Amino acid sequence: MKSLKLHLYYISMGTIMGFVLAHIGFGDFGQVHRMFLFKDLRLLFVFAGAVGVALVVFAIIRQKSAIPHKILHKGTVPGSVLFGIGWALTGACPSIALVQLGLGRAPAIFTVFGILFGTWIYRHLHARYFRWDRGACE
Amino acid sequence: MFNYWPWWIGAPALGAIPILFWLLFRRPLGVSGSWGQITRWRATRGARAVATSLQRNPAVMSDALMAATIAQFGNEMAPGALSKSGPIQMPAATAHAVTRARVPASAHLAFLISLAFGGMLSLIPDHAIRIHFSLSPAYSALFGMGWMSWLILLSGGVLVGFGTQMAGGCTSGHGLIGCATLRPASLIATATFFGSAVATSWLMEVLLK
Numbered sequence: 129m130k131s132l133k134l135h136l137y138y139i140s141m142g143t144i145m146g147f148v149l150a151h152i153g154f155g156d157f158g159q160v161h162r163m164f165l166f167k168d169l170r171l172l173f174v175f176a177g178a179v180g181v182a183l184v185v186f187a188i189i190r191q192k193s194a195i196p197h198k199i200l201h202k203g204t205v206p207g208s209v210l211f212g213i214g215w216a217l218t219g220a221c222p223s224i225a226l227v228q229l230g231l232g233r234a235p236a237i238f239t240v241f242g243i244l245f246g247t248w249i250y251r252h253l254h255a256r257y258f259r260w261d262r263g264a265c266e
Numbered sequence: 267m268f269n270y271w272p273w274w275i276g277a278p279a280l281g282a283i284p285i286l287f288w289l290l291f292r293r294p295l296g297v298s299g300s301w302g303q304i305t306r307w308r309a310t311r312g313a314r315a316v317a318t319s320l321q322r323n324p325a326v327m328s329d330a331l332m333a334a335t336i337a338q339f340g341n342e343m344a345p346g347a348l349s350k351s352g353p354i355q356m357p358a359a360t361a362h363a364v365t366r367a368r369v370p371a372s373a374h375l376a377f378l379i380s381l382a383f384g385g386m387l388s389l390i391p392d393h394a395i396r397i398h399f400s401l402s403p404a405y406s407a408l409f410g411m412g413w414m415s416w417l418i419l420l421s422g423g424v425l426v427g428f429g430t431q432m433a434g435g436c437t438s439g440h441g442l443i444g445c446a447t448l449r450p451a452s453l454i455a456t457a458t459f460f461g462s463a464v465a466t467s468w469l470m471e472v473l474l475k
Binding site for chain 1: 270271272273274276277278279280281282283284285286287288290291292293294297298300301302305306369370372373374376377378379380381382383384385386387388389395396397398399400401402403404405408415416417418419420421422423424425426427428429430431432433434435436437438439440441442443444445446447448449450451452454455456458459460461462463464465466467468470471
Protein backbone atom coordinates (compact mmCIF):
# COMPACT_ATOMS: atom_id res chain seq x y z
CA MET A 129 0.00 0.00 0.00
CA LYS A 130 1.39 3.40 -0.96
CA SER A 131 2.35 5.69 1.89
CA LEU A 132 -0.24 8.44 1.29
CA LYS A 133 -3.04 5.92 0.87
CA LEU A 134 -1.91 4.08 4.02
CA HIS A 135 -1.96 7.30 6.04
CA LEU A 136 -5.39 8.26 4.72
CA TYR A 137 -6.77 4.81 5.56
CA TYR A 138 -5.33 4.97 9.07
CA ILE A 139 -6.83 8.43 9.54
CA SER A 140 -10.28 7.29 8.34
CA MET A 141 -10.11 4.21 10.56
CA GLY A 142 -9.14 6.29 13.60
CA THR A 143 -11.88 8.84 12.91
CA ILE A 144 -14.56 6.16 12.61
CA MET A 145 -13.31 4.43 15.75
CA GLY A 146 -13.21 7.65 17.78
CA PHE A 147 -16.69 8.58 16.56
CA VAL A 148 -18.15 5.19 17.46
CA LEU A 149 -16.45 5.04 20.89
CA ALA A 150 -17.73 8.53 21.73
CA HIS A 151 -21.30 7.64 20.72
CA ILE A 152 -21.18 4.45 22.76
CA GLY A 153 -20.16 6.46 25.82
CA PHE A 154 -16.74 4.89 26.44
CA GLY A 155 -15.28 8.39 26.52
CA ASP A 156 -17.42 9.34 29.51
CA PHE A 157 -15.68 8.60 32.82
CA GLY A 158 -19.06 8.43 34.58
CA GLN A 159 -20.35 5.72 32.21
CA VAL A 160 -17.17 3.66 32.48
CA HIS A 161 -17.10 4.00 36.26
CA ARG A 162 -20.72 2.86 36.51
CA MET A 163 -19.88 -0.11 34.30
CA PHE A 164 -17.08 -1.18 36.67
CA LEU A 165 -19.47 -0.85 39.63
CA PHE A 166 -22.06 -2.92 37.70
CA LYS A 167 -24.56 -0.08 38.20
CA ASP A 168 -25.11 0.24 34.46
CA LEU A 169 -24.70 -2.82 32.27
CA ARG A 170 -25.16 -1.07 28.90
CA LEU A 171 -21.42 -0.73 28.17
CA LEU A 172 -20.84 -4.34 29.17
CA PHE A 173 -23.51 -5.46 26.73
CA VAL A 174 -21.93 -3.28 24.03
CA PHE A 175 -18.54 -4.86 24.61
CA ALA A 176 -19.80 -8.42 24.87
CA GLY A 177 -21.98 -7.90 21.79
CA ALA A 178 -19.03 -6.47 19.84
CA VAL A 179 -16.94 -9.52 20.75
CA GLY A 180 -19.85 -11.73 19.66
CA VAL A 181 -20.12 -10.01 16.27
CA ALA A 182 -16.35 -10.18 15.76
CA LEU A 183 -16.31 -13.83 16.89
CA VAL A 184 -18.62 -14.85 14.06
CA VAL A 185 -16.92 -12.77 11.36
CA PHE A 186 -13.37 -13.68 12.42
CA ALA A 187 -14.36 -17.37 12.45
CA ILE A 188 -15.17 -16.97 8.75
CA ILE A 189 -12.00 -14.94 8.04
CA ARG A 190 -9.83 -17.48 9.86
CA GLN A 191 -10.88 -20.23 7.45
CA LYS A 192 -8.97 -18.38 4.74
CA SER A 193 -6.16 -16.57 6.54
CA ALA A 194 -4.33 -16.84 9.85
CA ILE A 195 -4.73 -13.96 12.29
CA PRO A 196 -1.59 -13.28 14.35
CA HIS A 197 -2.23 -13.84 18.03
CA LYS A 198 -0.63 -12.93 21.31
CA ILE A 199 1.13 -15.48 23.49
CA LEU A 200 0.91 -15.86 27.25
CA HIS A 201 4.11 -14.68 28.90
CA LYS A 202 5.32 -13.56 32.31
CA GLY A 203 4.11 -10.02 31.72
CA THR A 204 0.53 -10.81 30.65
CA VAL A 205 -1.08 -11.02 34.08
CA PRO A 206 0.90 -8.36 36.04
CA GLY A 207 0.65 -5.99 33.07
CA SER A 208 -3.11 -6.50 32.91
CA VAL A 209 -3.45 -5.83 36.65
CA LEU A 210 -1.60 -2.50 36.27
CA PHE A 211 -3.63 -1.58 33.20
CA GLY A 212 -6.87 -2.32 35.07
CA ILE A 213 -5.91 0.00 37.93
CA GLY A 214 -5.03 2.76 35.47
CA TRP A 215 -8.25 2.23 33.50
CA ALA A 216 -10.35 2.51 36.67
CA LEU A 217 -8.52 5.69 37.79
CA THR A 218 -8.64 7.54 34.47
CA GLY A 219 -11.60 5.91 32.74
CA ALA A 220 -9.26 5.54 29.79
CA CYS A 221 -7.81 2.68 27.84
CA PRO A 222 -5.20 3.64 25.24
CA SER A 223 -7.73 4.81 22.64
CA ILE A 224 -10.17 6.41 25.07
CA ALA A 225 -7.70 8.97 26.47
CA LEU A 226 -7.65 10.55 23.00
CA VAL A 227 -11.41 10.28 22.56
CA GLN A 228 -11.87 12.08 25.89
CA LEU A 229 -9.56 14.80 24.63
CA GLY A 230 -11.58 15.07 21.41
CA LEU A 231 -14.73 15.42 23.48
CA GLY A 232 -13.16 18.56 24.96
CA ARG A 233 -12.19 17.04 28.29
CA ALA A 234 -8.99 19.03 28.83
CA PRO A 235 -7.59 17.06 31.84
CA ALA A 236 -7.31 13.98 29.60
CA ILE A 237 -4.08 15.55 28.31
CA PHE A 238 -2.47 14.34 31.55
CA THR A 239 -3.61 10.80 30.81
CA VAL A 240 -2.21 11.06 27.28
CA PHE A 241 1.21 12.12 28.53
CA GLY A 242 1.07 9.46 31.22
CA ILE A 243 0.41 6.74 28.61
CA LEU A 244 3.23 8.04 26.44
CA PHE A 245 5.63 8.01 29.39
CA GLY A 246 4.49 4.59 30.63
CA THR A 247 4.90 3.11 27.15
CA TRP A 248 8.36 4.61 26.76
CA ILE A 249 9.61 3.52 30.20
CA TYR A 250 8.34 -0.03 29.68
CA ARG A 251 10.31 -0.36 26.46
CA HIS A 252 13.54 0.49 28.28
CA LEU A 253 12.84 -1.73 31.29
CA HIS A 254 11.95 -4.61 28.97
CA ALA A 255 15.12 -4.27 26.94
CA ARG A 256 17.22 -4.07 30.08
CA TYR A 257 15.59 -6.39 32.66
CA PHE A 258 12.51 -8.38 31.60
CA ARG A 259 13.38 -9.66 28.11
CA TRP A 260 10.70 -12.34 28.06
CA ASP A 261 9.56 -13.75 24.76
CA ARG A 262 6.56 -11.76 23.56
CA GLY A 263 6.01 -13.92 20.51
CA ALA A 264 7.00 -11.15 18.12
CA CYS A 265 10.39 -9.96 17.01
CA GLU A 266 10.06 -6.25 17.54
CA MET B 267 -26.00 15.73 27.91
CA PHE B 268 -25.20 13.06 25.39
CA ASN B 269 -27.72 10.46 24.29
CA TYR B 270 -25.57 7.38 23.98
CA TRP B 271 -26.38 4.63 21.52
CA PRO B 272 -28.30 1.68 22.97
CA TRP B 273 -26.27 -1.51 23.25
CA TRP B 274 -27.84 -3.13 20.20
CA ILE B 275 -26.50 -0.33 17.98
CA GLY B 276 -23.21 0.06 19.87
CA ALA B 277 -22.30 -3.63 19.77
CA PRO B 278 -22.33 -4.16 15.99
CA ALA B 279 -20.72 -0.73 15.44
CA LEU B 280 -17.86 -1.54 17.82
CA GLY B 281 -17.55 -5.09 16.52
CA ALA B 282 -17.27 -3.81 12.95
CA ILE B 283 -14.13 -1.80 13.72
CA PRO B 284 -11.57 -4.62 14.14
CA ILE B 285 -13.18 -6.41 11.18
CA LEU B 286 -12.90 -3.35 8.93
CA PHE B 287 -9.33 -2.83 10.16
CA TRP B 288 -8.41 -6.39 9.26
CA LEU B 289 -10.02 -6.20 5.81
CA LEU B 290 -8.18 -2.93 5.04
CA PHE B 291 -4.71 -3.70 6.39
CA ARG B 292 -4.55 -7.48 7.04
CA ARG B 293 -3.27 -6.63 10.50
CA PRO B 294 -5.02 -7.00 13.85
CA LEU B 295 -6.18 -3.72 15.36
CA GLY B 296 -4.10 -2.73 18.39
CA VAL B 297 -4.17 0.74 19.86
CA SER B 298 -1.52 0.08 22.51
CA GLY B 299 0.60 -1.22 19.63
CA SER B 300 0.30 2.19 17.97
CA TRP B 301 1.49 3.85 21.18
CA GLY B 302 4.42 1.45 21.22
CA GLN B 303 5.27 2.20 17.61
CA ILE B 304 5.38 5.97 18.05
CA THR B 305 7.79 5.66 20.98
CA ARG B 306 10.16 3.52 18.89
CA TRP B 307 9.79 5.36 15.59
CA ARG B 308 13.53 5.41 15.02
CA ALA B 309 13.87 1.61 15.16
CA THR B 310 10.81 1.22 12.93
CA ARG B 311 12.27 3.62 10.39
CA GLY B 312 15.50 1.57 10.28
CA ALA B 313 13.59 -1.70 9.90
CA ARG B 314 11.51 -0.18 7.10
CA ALA B 315 14.62 0.93 5.25
CA VAL B 316 16.06 -2.60 5.48
CA ALA B 317 12.78 -4.18 4.37
CA THR B 318 12.46 -1.84 1.38
CA SER B 319 16.00 -2.45 0.17
CA LEU B 320 15.60 -6.22 0.58
CA GLN B 321 12.38 -6.24 -1.37
CA ARG B 322 13.98 -4.23 -4.12
CA ASN B 323 17.03 -6.47 -4.27
CA PRO B 324 16.59 -9.91 -2.66
CA ALA B 325 20.23 -10.83 -3.50
CA VAL B 326 21.36 -8.47 -0.73
CA MET B 327 20.14 -10.94 1.87
CA SER B 328 21.95 -13.98 0.44
CA ASP B 329 25.08 -11.90 -0.14
CA ALA B 330 25.04 -10.73 3.47
CA LEU B 331 24.53 -14.30 4.74
CA MET B 332 27.37 -15.50 2.55
CA ALA B 333 29.70 -12.73 3.72
CA ALA B 334 28.91 -13.58 7.35
CA THR B 335 29.51 -17.30 6.67
CA ILE B 336 32.89 -16.60 5.05
CA ALA B 337 33.87 -14.25 7.86
CA GLN B 338 33.03 -16.92 10.43
CA PHE B 339 34.27 -20.12 8.80
CA GLY B 340 36.55 -19.10 5.91
CA ASN B 341 36.21 -19.53 2.17
CA GLU B 342 36.15 -23.32 1.99
CA MET B 343 32.94 -23.50 4.01
CA ALA B 344 31.05 -21.42 1.49
CA PRO B 345 31.08 -23.40 -1.74
CA GLY B 346 28.16 -21.49 -3.21
CA ALA B 347 30.25 -18.34 -3.39
CA LEU B 348 32.97 -20.06 -5.40
CA SER B 349 30.96 -22.42 -7.61
CA LYS B 350 30.18 -21.52 -11.20
CA SER B 351 26.46 -21.42 -10.54
CA GLY B 352 26.98 -18.19 -8.61
CA PRO B 353 25.54 -17.25 -5.24
CA ILE B 354 22.27 -18.74 -4.11
CA GLN B 355 19.41 -16.39 -4.87
CA MET B 356 16.60 -15.88 -2.45
CA PRO B 357 13.27 -15.89 -4.32
CA ALA B 358 11.64 -12.45 -4.37
CA ALA B 359 8.46 -13.82 -2.79
CA THR B 360 10.42 -15.15 0.21
CA ALA B 361 12.20 -11.85 0.69
CA HIS B 362 8.83 -10.14 0.62
CA ALA B 363 7.34 -12.51 3.17
CA VAL B 364 10.15 -12.29 5.73
CA THR B 365 10.54 -8.55 5.43
CA ARG B 366 6.95 -7.36 5.28
CA ALA B 367 7.22 -3.60 5.48
CA ARG B 368 6.09 -2.17 8.79
CA VAL B 369 3.59 0.61 9.06
CA PRO B 370 5.53 3.87 9.56
CA ALA B 371 5.25 5.52 12.96
CA SER B 372 3.71 8.58 11.30
CA ALA B 373 0.67 6.50 10.29
CA HIS B 374 0.30 5.28 13.87
CA LEU B 375 0.51 8.86 15.12
CA ALA B 376 -2.08 9.96 12.55
CA PHE B 377 -4.31 7.10 13.72
CA LEU B 378 -4.08 8.18 17.36
CA ILE B 379 -4.74 11.84 16.58
CA SER B 380 -7.72 10.95 14.40
CA LEU B 381 -9.24 9.06 17.35
CA ALA B 382 -9.52 12.44 19.07
CA PHE B 383 -10.83 13.98 15.85
CA GLY B 384 -13.52 11.29 15.61
CA GLY B 385 -14.54 11.98 19.19
CA MET B 386 -14.85 15.68 18.37
CA LEU B 387 -16.93 14.97 15.25
CA SER B 388 -19.47 13.13 17.37
CA LEU B 389 -20.27 16.44 19.11
CA ILE B 390 -21.02 18.44 15.96
CA PRO B 391 -24.70 17.53 15.44
CA ASP B 392 -25.47 18.86 18.93
CA HIS B 393 -23.25 21.97 18.59
CA ALA B 394 -21.57 20.78 21.75
CA ILE B 395 -17.89 21.40 20.98
CA ARG B 396 -16.42 23.19 23.97
CA ILE B 397 -13.58 22.81 26.44
CA HIS B 398 -14.37 21.29 29.81
CA PHE B 399 -11.95 21.63 32.70
CA SER B 400 -13.37 18.57 34.42
CA LEU B 401 -12.85 15.07 33.03
CA SER B 402 -16.45 14.35 33.98
CA PRO B 403 -18.77 15.30 36.86
CA ALA B 404 -18.35 11.77 38.23
CA TYR B 405 -14.57 12.16 38.17
CA SER B 406 -14.66 15.53 39.93
CA ALA B 407 -16.98 14.07 42.58
CA LEU B 408 -14.28 11.50 43.37
CA PHE B 409 -11.03 13.39 42.92
CA GLY B 410 -11.98 17.08 42.87
CA MET B 411 -10.74 19.56 40.26
CA GLY B 412 -7.25 20.66 41.28
CA TRP B 413 -3.71 19.54 40.59
CA MET B 414 -4.15 16.40 42.72
CA SER B 415 -6.78 15.15 40.28
CA TRP B 416 -4.38 15.86 37.40
CA LEU B 417 -1.60 13.99 39.15
CA ILE B 418 -3.90 10.98 39.49
CA LEU B 419 -4.67 11.15 35.76
CA LEU B 420 -0.97 11.34 34.99
CA SER B 421 -0.08 8.36 37.18
CA GLY B 422 -3.14 6.44 35.98
CA GLY B 423 -1.98 7.12 32.43
CA VAL B 424 1.49 5.78 33.25
CA LEU B 425 -0.15 2.59 34.58
CA VAL B 426 -2.23 2.29 31.40
CA GLY B 427 0.80 2.79 29.14
CA PHE B 428 3.13 0.56 31.15
CA GLY B 429 0.51 -2.12 31.82
CA THR B 430 -0.70 -2.44 28.23
CA GLN B 431 2.86 -2.73 26.91
CA MET B 432 3.71 -5.29 29.58
CA ALA B 433 0.55 -7.32 28.89
CA GLY B 434 1.17 -7.03 25.15
CA GLY B 435 -2.22 -5.55 24.36
CA CYS B 436 -5.19 -3.56 25.56
CA THR B 437 -8.96 -3.44 25.22
CA SER B 438 -8.72 -3.62 21.43
CA GLY B 439 -5.95 -6.19 20.87
CA HIS B 440 -6.69 -8.51 23.79
CA GLY B 441 -10.28 -7.52 24.54
CA LEU B 442 -11.84 -7.34 21.08
CA ILE B 443 -9.70 -9.43 18.74
CA GLY B 444 -8.06 -11.82 21.19
CA CYS B 445 -11.39 -12.66 22.82
CA ALA B 446 -13.18 -12.92 19.48
CA THR B 447 -10.58 -15.43 18.30
CA LEU B 448 -10.66 -17.23 21.69
CA ARG B 449 -6.93 -16.94 22.37
CA PRO B 450 -6.05 -18.14 25.90
CA ALA B 451 -3.55 -15.31 26.53
CA SER B 452 -6.12 -12.69 25.56
CA LEU B 453 -8.97 -14.27 27.54
CA ILE B 454 -6.74 -14.31 30.63
CA ALA B 455 -5.55 -10.75 30.03
CA THR B 456 -9.08 -9.42 29.50
CA ALA B 457 -10.45 -11.14 32.60
CA THR B 458 -7.49 -9.80 34.60
CA PHE B 459 -7.63 -6.16 33.55
CA PHE B 460 -11.39 -6.08 33.85
CA GLY B 461 -11.29 -7.67 37.30
CA SER B 462 -8.53 -5.33 38.39
CA ALA B 463 -10.51 -2.31 37.17
CA VAL B 464 -13.66 -3.50 38.99
CA ALA B 465 -11.73 -3.97 42.24
CA THR B 466 -10.07 -0.55 41.91
CA SER B 467 -13.39 1.15 41.16
CA TRP B 468 -15.02 -0.36 44.24
CA LEU B 469 -12.04 0.73 46.35
CA MET B 470 -12.41 4.26 44.96
CA GLU B 471 -16.10 4.25 45.91
CA VAL B 472 -15.37 3.01 49.43
CA LEU B 473 -12.37 5.23 50.14
CA LEU B 474 -13.35 8.47 48.42
CA LYS B 475 -17.08 8.86 48.95
